[in-house]
Amino acid sequence: MTTRITRPGIASALAAAALFGISTPLAKLLVGDVAPVLLAGLLYLGAGACLLAWYGWRRMRRTEEAAAHGPFTRADIGSLVGAITAGGVLGPVLLMEGLARTAAASASLLLNLEGVLTALLAWLVFRENVDRRIAAGMALIVAGGVAVAWKGGAIAFGSGSLLIAGACLAWAIDNNLTRHLSARDPVQIAGLKGLVAGFTNTAVALSLGAPFPHPSIAAAAGSVGAVGYGLSLVLFMIALRHLGSARTGAYFSTAPFLGAGVSLLLLHERLAPLFWPAAGLMVLGVYLHLTESHAHSHEHEPQTHTHRHTHDLHHQHAHDFPWDGAEPHTHSHTHAPLLHSHPHFPDIHHRHRHHNSAGP
Secondary structure, eight states, X not given: OOOTTHHHHHHHHHHHHHHHHHHHHHHHHHHTTSOHHHHHHHHHHHHHHHHHHHHHHXXXXXXXXXXXXXXXXXXXXXXXXXXXXXXXXXXXXXXXXXXXXXXXHHXXXXXXXXXXXXXXXXXXXXXXXXXXXXXXXXXXXXXXXXXXXXXXXBOOOOXXXXXXXXHHHHHHHHHHHHXXXXXXXXXXXXXXXXXXXXXXXXXXXXXXXXXXXXHHHHHHHHHHHIIIIIXXXXXXXXXXXXXXXXXXXXXXXXXXXXXXXXXHHXXXXXXXXXXXXXXXXXXXXXXXXXXXXXXXXXXXXXXXEEEEEOOSTTOOOXXXXXXXXXXXXXXXXXXXXXXXXXXOXXXXXXXXXXXXXXXX
């Protein structure tokens, strides 16, 4: 069984995967016209500019969505700087350099490593629960990627593949650091990441002598970045809020398959012999995640934060201001200690430790 809170997380994770998966072959089309580091900068500049414009418009109009998230604090700075450095600067540069040396379809499938590394870091470093069902689902999704890349009885790994693997590690670090920011406004956080990373990569590329492309090419790169990196990251952060890093990473692992499919259509690359069996493995892996049920007795420690909520079993608190009974609403609230048992996922209210994280 699943719980109500996971549904927007699942939909957001799959949508983020689709947008990012499509962006990889589109970026491959631009690599020949733009130096890889400069392309990384333009992709993120497009993402950052569009998202911060959206954020500013919401603040100016004082929309409900603009007030639905907790404020950015000093305690968030370390996670944000780390996420920008790993995922916004190193990750895209490594990917663009790898794309320049690797076929688009193969590159898309190698990006399966991001979900695996995200889950491993979430499990081993940040102690997030990953049970047998989640591990099995991840294994099936990765097996699908391996099956598509299998050619001539082996998978060849060259310098391009290693660079893409490095990008996946950088993004895995980014994903786990961003998990700590998932209660904040995803448009603001993603916009800041995009703008800082974009300016940094663009400045580095230009200082190394990379020629600036024709305005139409730059605009195309910015557009791909706005959707495939910007909007995708916003949806990814929403998924992190509801599902945690490991499960979000697992759903996001479907992105390479989608990217490979688009590569076949746009770049006319040949269909791999095991393409459809691989699709079946990925669908089965996602199914295992969709049908997960994780329930046990767990304790909620006192916690104060701000986010949009309704007065469900986790939000039984008093108000220190006049309240008209409208829900959902947003304000700073304190969770009292609570011990209970119900199906749950590692969302912003369930980030407790498990005595046996590999259990059923």
